[in-house]
Amino acid sequence: MIAAGNCQLADIRDEQSFASAHIPAATHLDNQSLQQFVEAADPDQALIIYCYHGNSSQSAAQYFVEKDFTEVYSMDGGFEMWRQLYPAITVTS
Numbered sequence: 001m002i003a004a005g006n007c008q009l010a011d012i013r014d015e016q017s018f019a020s021a022h023i024p025a026a027t028h029l030d031n032q033s034l035q036q037f038v039e040a041a042d043p044d045q046a047l048i049i050y051c052y053h054g055n056s057s058q059s060a061a062q063y064f065v066e067k068d069f070t071e072v073y074s075m076d077g078g079f080e081m082w083r084q085l086y087p088a089i090t091v092t093s
């Protein structure tokens, strides 16, 4: 799904962590950018949310479900797992 590029990816880690490494095409989400993201995002396109280890992304995913996003996923294992599995598919600064 990520490789096909037909989903939206949101990174809810802190800004510094996002700046140093993230998954390609991910949008960084924080309290400032959240509202804008919700307005600009397509609620009918799959949305994958990740944090560090997959804990806080679960409540973030719930938030988007409540905003009527139809297909929301919390990435199990978060960015740390991603980085271990796919070090080559990571944008680093």
Ligand SMILES: O=S(=O)([O-])[S-]
Residues within 6 Å of the ligand: 051, 052, 053, 054, 055, 056, 057, 078
């Ligand atoms: O980012 S985390 O809540 O999984 S530690």
